[in-house]
Amino acid sequence: METIIQINQVYKSYEEIRAISDISVDIQSAELFGFIGPDGAGKSTLFRIMATLxxxxxxEVQMAHLDTIKDYKKLRTKLGYMPGRFSLYQDLTVEENLNFFAGIFKTSVSKNYHLIKDIYQQIEPFKKRKAGDLSGGMKQKLALSCALIHKPEILLLDEPTTGVDAVSRMEFWEMLHKLKTQGITIVVSTPYMDEASLCDRVALMQKGKIMGVDKPQKIVDLFSKHLIGVKAKNMYGLVNKLREYPLCHSAYLFGEWIHFSSEQEVVKNKLQEFLRSKGIYDAQMQNIQPNMEDSFIDLMTQNIIE
Amino acid sequence: MRIFIIKEFLQIIRDRRSLLILFGIPVVQILLFGFALKSEMKNVHLAIFDQSKDAYSQEISRKMLASGYFILDRNLANAQEMDDVFREGKVREILVFGNNFGEELEKNGNAKIQIITDASDPNTANIVYSYTQAIINDYLMEINATTIKPLMINIETQMRYNPELKSVFMFVPGIITIILMLVSTMMTSISITKEKEMGTMEVLLVSPVKPWQIIMGKVVPYVILSFISAIIILMISYFVFLMPFAGSLGLLLLETILFIVLALSLGVFISTVSKTQQVAMLLSMFALLLPTILLSGFIFPVKNMPEILIWISHLLPPKWFVIIIKNIMIKGNGFMLVWKETAILVGMTILFISLSIKKFKVRLE
Incomplete structure (x- = not known):
């Protein structure tokens, strides 16, 4: 496989504030690569650097064998960039937006229609509607169509699924997988851990740094603690009490279960006893598999200790 | 670039606010100013110094009074009285017929009328003059329709207290200038900063579009729309308010286009230094519009201002444009008499365009 994006020890500060530091990643051609991290991790800054903005x-950053500083003019013809914020003309219709973006890349909608066909067909019934009046999911589909219309080699999607409903998010990822088969390298950022498993490889970002780059499963496997799920009626009280438990490493609420992790094997009876002594009598426990988020929090806390 | 222009047109047409600024404000302003001045034009006090008292001079006097714009204040008996009536302040205009007005007109087919106006209020003086001129021309057409040899009346004007009308601004040049300035500068600067605010600039930048293409895409639609707006103002002032139009229409329109391009390039420049629509709007309103109104001589004669303000007024593009329109519209001068001002405007345009292209950021910072 060929390396198409090379990010080499990149630093960026805004005045006093360090946005990203010492970022080095290589991304392969036709890879679906994800930058995962919470808000403020520096994802958008990194994307803007990659987008020559x-x-x-x-x-330094090399994209498609071009330097983002020196060769930015040439590089801009090969990039498809979708900023984090919806950045199309809200007062133009779906069709007009698409024609406009095709026009500025000196191509036409019909020429590359095969690329956007699957995506565009879903919004085509609304093509006479103004972009500003579309729903969140449709806006993102339109933005993706516009970013794709010139057949870019590299597609940079900055938080494409933020603010989009769960069904649309799944559809969106399916489209990305289809695009990958066309040979387009796709770089995505997202704050949602559950989307990490949909990428070929991910980089976990936190406070401007990369904490790890690997296949999603490998990152999950990095999780070295013992994990059980706990639940009770009073979840808030339960979290606090669990954190008081001497062997507790971390306790976070994920959906209906509290993920309780510990360096040592958790003896359920002992934990149950401890909770009873704190006045919680209805605690249920079960063994659970660690997920990306557990791993992320684990890496994050390690990072802080370091 | 064509795609840019199409897009920009679509956006302007969809945005009611822009349309209102482009076409509503000019029409309302010109009508307001026009009618405010027009109502003053009723009942202007007129004195007549008729030394001839023949059929022609009396017919002209009668037509003047019958027009509804003038009231006869008094008839003068001798030249000394002229100064006195002006000093009293009520009379705005004196119509002077020479000794043998009718005789000369019949014999030579050519006679003189003198119009003396009180130009201490320059706007009124100018309007009073043009109305009188119109009435006399009307009368000439009437009598020439029945005679074989056309008769001519030479109108000689004298502006008392403010000779040569140097500080006089007809309202139309001022209004055209201010409107073009407002519309062109503000609209472009706002529409470019809007792209920044909405994030669309980010997408435009990550495309092979060159800065000059983005700028031209913004400028061209507004040149066309502002030009239409300017023509509407000219038509209203000519047909509704009977403004004099002495010079070449083609030259005036060309100069107008030049000034529009200048105002637009200024707008583009403003947009390159401001991040948000508000900043752009404030900059074009306060840094440009106010000085334009105050220092272009539109309301206050610049001549009487302190030296430093006169110098500042030289730096303002509108000042030169106002001189140009005034020369062409009222004095009927050709290009040879306005080439200097035109050259200044061209220079300023080139300066602002090159500054904007230079300042235009190809990145986000």
């Missing part, structure tokens, strides 16, 4: 303070 920001200059790094130091370090």
């Amino acid at each position: 920001l200059l790094p303070d130091s370090g």
Whole structure:
């Protein structure tokens, strides 16, 4: 496989604030690569540097064998970029937006229609509607169509699924997988851990740094603690009490279960006893498999200790 | 670039606010100013110094009074009285017929009328003059329709207290200038900063579009729309308010286009230095519009201002444009007499365009 994106020791600060530091990643051609991290982790800054919109303070980025600083003009013809915020003309219709973006890349909608066909067909019934009046999911589909219309080599999607409903999110990821088969390299950022498993490889980002780059399953396997799920009627009280337990490493609420992790094997009876002594009598426990989020929190806390 | 222009047109047409600024404001302003001045034009006090008292001079006097714009204040008996009536302040205009007005007109087919106006209020003086001129021309057409040899009346004007009308601004040049300035500068600067605010600029930048294409895509639609707006103002002022139009229409329109391009390039420049629509709007309103109104001589004669303000007024593009329109519209001068001002405007345009292209950021910072 060929390396198409090389990010090499990139630093960027906004005045006093360090946005990203020492970022180095290689991304392969036709890979679906995800940058996963909470808000403020520096994902958008990194995407803007890759999109030639920001200059790094130091370090360099090569995209499709072109330097993002020196060769930005040439590179811009090969990139498809979708910013984090919806950035199309809200007062133009779906059709007009698409024609406009095809026009500025000196191509036409019909020429690359095969690329966007699957996506565009879903919004085609609304093609006379103004982009500003579309739902969140449809807006993102339109934005993706516009970013794809010139057949870019690399597609940069900054938080494409933020603010989009669960069904649309799944559809969106399915489309990305289809696009990958066309040979387009796709780089995505997302704050949702559950989307990480949909990528070929992910980089976990936290406070401007990369904590790990690997296949999603490998990252989950990194999780070294013992994990059980706990639930009770009073979940808030339960979390607090669990954190008081001496062997507790972390306790976080994920959906209906509290993920309780510990360095040592958790003896359920002992934990149950402890909770009873704290006045919680209805605690249920079960063994659970760690997921991406457990691993992320684990890495994050390790990072803080370091 | 064509795709840019199409897109920009679509956006302007969809945005009611822009349309209102582009076409509503000019029409309302010109009508307001026009009718405010027009109501003053009723009942202007007129004195007549008729030394001839023949059929022609009396017919002209009668037509003047019958027009509804003038009231006869008094008839003058001698030239000394002229100064006195002006000093009293009520009389705005004196119509002077020479000794043998009718005789000369019949014999030579050519006679002189003198119009003396009180130009201490320059706007009124100018309008009073043009109305009188219109009435006399009307009368000439009437009598020439029945005679074989056309008769001519030379109108000689004298502006008392403010000779040569140097600080006089007809309202139309001022209004055209201000409107073009407002519309062109503000609209472009806002529409470019809007792209920044909405994030669309980010997408445009990550495309092979060149900065000049983005700028031209913004400028061209507004040139066309502002030009239409300017023509509407000219038509209203000519047909509704009977403004004099002495010079070449073609030259005036060309100069108008030049000024529009200048205002637009200024707008583009403003947009390159401001991040949000509000900043752009404030900059074009306060940094440009107010000085334009105050220092272009539109309301306050610049001549009487302190030296430093006169210097500042030289830096303002509108000042030169106002001189140009005034020369063409009222004095009927050709290009040879306005080439200097035109050259200044061209220079300023080139300056702002190159500054904007230079300042235009190809990145986000």
